[in-house]
Amino acid sequence: MTLRVGTRASALATAQAGTVAKALGGVLVPIVSEGDTSTASLASLGGTGVFATALREALLAGEVDAVVHSYKDLPTAPADGLAIASVPRRADPRDALCARGGLDLASLPEGARVGTGSPRRRAQLAARRPDLELVDIRGNIDSRLARIETDDPERALDAVVLAAAGLERLGRLDAVTEFLPIDAWPTAPAQGALAVETRRGETQLAAKLDHRPTRLAVEAERGVLARLEAGCAAPIGAHAFLEDGLLFLTARVYRPDGGEHVTSSHAMPPDAEAPADLAARVADELLALGAARLAPLHD
Known part of the structure; x- marks a missing residue:
């Protein structure tokens, strides 16, 4: 039997x-979700789960045998009857600036129009460059990049911020004018990682693609979200990695206007309990530092 792999129908997915x-x-089976057809903001559509629902329904109905998610788009709560069979090796987790004239963030002119649909990126941009005009945008990578190429004054942008992994997967790294450093600019939990989901009890269908260092890192990052009970409306960045026999995790919560943030970093040996334990340490410290005062942590 040929394995049927469900995916969102977008070019990137x-x-x-x-x-x-x-x-x-296996063979691909495209599935259209509400998140792919609506132009409303992600938060107004119901958050991160909007892209996953249609895929999961198809999987539970037996229409496909596995589905592939951008892991950052998945809710942190597990889905009944399903399991993450594998987390393949992660792509570049950084954000990337794509700007007119090859400019980097520091050299954008005062008042430049910069597009992003992410509350986290808005907060980070406002913190770094409070003079910028931030424009809320939706759409696929090509349509976003088109807005820095158009001369239409109503649609034109001077720059957009996108995930480096998505640009790489679509062969559009040529559009990048600056990669934003992960230590100063932490990105969405699990950014750059994929999750291959199957029905519970059938994880062997995709288990061979699992990359343990990636799984440990993204589980720690997503654990911070779960501990804070936060979703897509919360401006949170997190980054975890394995080095020198330890799992490191840093997370940062921003005030939506970028005027203030709190940060926590911890490390521990990477045993099976490390992602959850590390996430709990970091999240609890963020709360002690005032994270709940800064940001809307509950959807």
């Missing part, structure tokens, strides 16, 4: 799921 399907010897 199809590209990244295609690598999974090829590695598993």
